[in-house]
Amino acid sequence: MINARNDGAAFRPMSIGELARKTGVSADKLRYYEREGLLPRPRRGSSGYREYGAEAAGQVHFILRAKELGFSLEEIADLLNLSADAESGVAGVKARASRRLAEIEGQIARLENIRVRLASLVAACPGHGPLECCPILSAIRDGEGKRF
Amino acid sequence: MINARNDGAAFRPMSIGELARKTGVSADKLRYYEREGLLPRPRRGSSGYREYGAEAAGQVHFILRAKELGFSLEEIADLLNLSADAESGVAGVKARASRRLAEIEGQIARLENIRVRLASLVAACPGHGPLECCPILSAIRDGEGKRF
DNA sequence: GTTAGCCTTGAAGTTGACTTCAAAGTCAAA
DNA sequence: TTTGACTTTGAAGTCAACTTCAAGGCTAAC
Numbered sequence: 001m002i003n004a005r006n007d008g009a010a011f012r013p014m015s016i017g018e019l020a021r022k023t024g025v026s027a028d029k030l031r032y033y034e035r036e037g038l039l040p041r042p043r044r045g046s047s048g049y050r051e052y053g054a055e056a057a058g059q060v061h062f063i064l065r066a067k068e069l070g071f072s073l074e075e076i077a078d079l080l081n082l083s084a085d086a087e088s089g090v091a092g093v094k095a096r097a098s099r100r101l102a103e104i105e106g107q108i109a110r111l112e113n114i115r116v117r118l119a120s121l122v123a124a125c126p127g128h129g130p131l132e133c134c135p136i137l138s139a140i141r142d143g144e145g146k147r148f
Numbered sequence: 149m150i151n152a153r154n155d156g157a158a159f160r161p162m163s164i165g166e167l168a169r170k171t172g173v174s175a176d177k178l179r180y181y182e183r184e185g186l187l188p189r190p191r192r193g194s195s196g197y198r199e200y201g202a203e204a205a206g207q208v209h210f211i212l213r214a215k216e217l218g219f220s221l222e223e224i225a226d227l228l229n230l231s232a233d234a235e236s237g238v239a240g241v242k243a244r245a246s247r248r249l250a251e252i253e254g255q256i257a258r259l260e261n262i263r264v265r266l267a268s269l270v271a272a273c274p275g276h277g278p279l280e281c282c283p284i285l286s287a288i289r290d291g292e293g294k295r296f
Numbered sequence: 297g298t299t300a301g302c303c304t305t306g307a308a309g310t311t312g313a314c315t316t317c318a319a320a321g322t323c324a325a326a
Numbered sequence: 327t328t329t330g331a332c333t334t335t336g337a338a339g340t341c342a343a344c345t346t347c348a349a350g351g352c353t354a355a356c
Binding site for chain 1: 206209210213214216217218227231234237238239241242245246248249252253255256259260262263265266267269270273274275276277278279281282284285287288289291
């Protein structure tokens, strides 16, 4: 091999600031996730500084993707535990994801109900004139059934 | 007039507990809404107890209905201010409601996106077998594009 | 007259996901 | 060597919408 520089350590460890820049997650947040058990505690250099290996960014991205799917930090910690527990884990993961899905469907249904009601009030409001004629205010004051 | 009992005060004032029972809102919450400026401060009896008139229940219901439409307490206080401000108020109310509607539409769109992704992951997961084959975990770990 | 249940206040606690702070130590470049 | 950027920790602060608490005063029923 010509390139002798590849000998020894392939990765220089990352500081928390480097990991923060790499993942777009602030150093404070990374420390917070570590405290909450979402990230493994990395080894420390002689100064006490955290030293992250190459796998760290992937662990952070796991958290970000799970958050994107609407999981809370507590649920993410739970998923991480399950995914450490071979064989019995898959059923648990699917159950958690199904529960999350049901919650999201419920949230959507509630918001959809609000959206429809609010949209019809906004459409009915002329945007000017005396307050007594504002259908939005009337609906809030007296209930929607009374005027519509 | 035959019925002499109708003389004088038509309504005996309500205590905070009575108003709470009537509206289903706890007395603590009523005091909290008052502190936050959502309810007018009622007059007090000689004991210092709050005394509510007949209009109080309607004011509480206004708050409940606005909350149901997804307004925050701060936005409700804002609506109440607008609805005190004759003539210029209607445009403001419509603008607040439109803004709220847009926020709700955004929330629904985000949740819908999550719902679709999570549903396809749940559908693809067999619910048993080795963790390496769980599409939910894979998607969170590596991103959805990689496996699907 | 006593007791149970109501009412008063200001202050502090709750939840989740952070953010900010203070005080000190460390590292890298000029 | 000095500066400035980075890192360490634990603790406290933030937001919204409440809830709970403590310590005392009031009222209604028996």
